[in-house]
Amino acid sequence: MFRRLLACFLILLSLSLAGCRAEKQPVTATASFKEFKSNIVGLEFYVNQPSGDPKQVINLNDKQLARRFLDFLGQLPVTNPPPDSWTGARDFLAFKFTHNGEILASKQYPYYHQDNGPGYLELEDGWHQVPAAFNSRLATLAQYPEATSNVDPADVAFLKQYGWTIFYKIKTYSGRLPDKLLHESGEYPVALYYAYNNELSKDVGLDLTPYLGKNVQINLYKLEEPLPAFMKPRQDAGRAVIVRDGDKIVGAWLDAGGPDAFACSLKGRRLEEITGKS
Numbered sequence: 001m002f003r004r005l006l007a008c009f010l011i012l013l014s015l016s017l018a019g020c021r022a023e024k025q026p027v028t029a030t031a032s033f034k035e036f037k038s039n040i041v042g043l044e045f046y047v048n049q050p051s052g053d054p055k056q057v058i059n060l061n062d063k064q065l066a067r068r069f070l071d072f073l074g075q076l077p078v079t080n081p082p083p084d085s086w087t088g089a090r091d092f093l094a095f096k097f098t099h100n101g102e103i104l105a106s107k108q109y110p111y112y113h114q115d116n117g118p119g120y121l122e123l124e125d126g127w128h129q130v131p132a133a134f135n136s137r138l139a140t141l142a143q144y145p146e147a148t149s150n151v152d153p154a155d156v157a158f159l160k161q162y163g164w165t166i167f168y169k170i171k172t173y174s175g176r177l178p179d180k181l182l183h184e185s186g187e188y189p190v191a192l193y194y195a196y197n198n199e200l201s202k203d204v205g206l207d208l209t210p211y212l213g214k215n216v217q218i219n220l221y222k223l224e225e226p227l228p229a230f231m232k233p234r235q236d237a238g239r240a241v242i243v244r245d246g247d248k249i250v251g252a253w254l255d256a257g258g259p260d261a262f263a264c265s266l267k268g269r270r271l272e273e274i275t276g277k278s
Contacts (some may be wrong), residue, residue: 013229022128032097032124036106042066042096045138046108047089054092054108057142061096065148067170070136076121076128107142113139136166137238141223143257144170147222153212155219157244158249162204162266164240165224173218177211177243191263196262197241203265208251217244223254228268231256233249238263 041063046054060066092108111130113119119130141147147168156166181195198208219242226235234256243251252267255261264270272278 009137010229017032027068031099031106033106033109034124036095036097036099037070037102039097039099040066040070040095041103042100043069044094044096044105044108045111045142046092046094048091058138060141060147062147063166064234066096066149068149068167069134069138069141072131072134074131074134076127076130079127079129080128081119081122082120083113086112086119088112088119097118100173114184115139118217140236144168144222146171151221152219152242153251154247155221155240158242158252159221159223159240159266163225164266166240166256167222170220170222170239173220175218176215177208181209181212197253197255198251199271199274200265201243201251202269203269206251208247211245211250214245216250218242219244227254227256227263230270231263233246234263240266 018154025259042061043066044056044060045058047057054089060069089112091111091112091113094108095106096103097106098104111119111120112121113130113135116136118132119135121128121130147170149168151166151169159166178191178194181198182190183189183195187222189267192206201208221240221242222241223238225238227238230236237257239255239257241251241253241255242249248268252266254262254263254266265274
């Protein structure tokens with residue numbers, strides 16, 4: 001009898017300890033969007049899956065950048081529900097906010113969006129209209145998981161001279177420039193890329209030629225403004241490339257993202273305009 005009681009006690013003890021070791025489940029807030037809006041420090045974007053389980057494609061924890069996205073979200077005017085004939089995407093947004101020193105995640109709010117048009121967000125008090133500017137910028141952010149609001153002030157000031165505003169930094173690279181701006185048949189087109197974009201750099205008084213063969217730093221930024229009209233339909237893909245040798249900016253141009261990154265100079269001029277050649 002004693003052995004049976006001891007065995008039962010050990011089983012109960014092991015179950016109790018297992019329960020104590022269980023991982024803490026993430027807390028999802030029950031507060032309404034209006035209550036935590038001023039304390040938002042991040043956001044999450046979930047894409048609907050055929051399986052019915054939404055997949056997280058954006059997990060933004062940069063407070064400053066999250067607040068900038070909220071600025072694009074705007075006042076969220078109340079509107080009618082999306083039409084039954086809606087052909088755009090039907091996904092979800094969630095917001096991270098601080099409460100009593102803790103970072104909590106809101107519930108997932110239905111978020112209907114489309115290319116080049118306004119969307120809808122269903123909050124506790126009904127449906128709200130989402131500006132097209134927010135939709136397009138959020139879709140682009142999914143491509144850049146390392147996006148950060150930590151930008152170089154000198155780069156901000158330099159681009160501002162030509163009317164361009166940095167939205168966020170996509171990434172910083174360190175690499176070596178080619179030894180010469182001459183592309184040989186069959187080579188990977190690194191030299192061709194820099195030869196082309198060096199002509200764009202020259203339009204703002206910069207030249208990579210004295211720095212060929214050197215190690216440089218390249219800062220890649222997402223811009224707030226669209227590219228010039230001649231870049232349609234890729235105007236919203238605009239990025240700025242800043243090449244630095246130490247603290248000195250030695251090259252800069254705009255690109256339109258992959259797979260065909262070539263775009264224009266910071267003055268908005270094409271290669272043909274700058275060089276006078278086709």
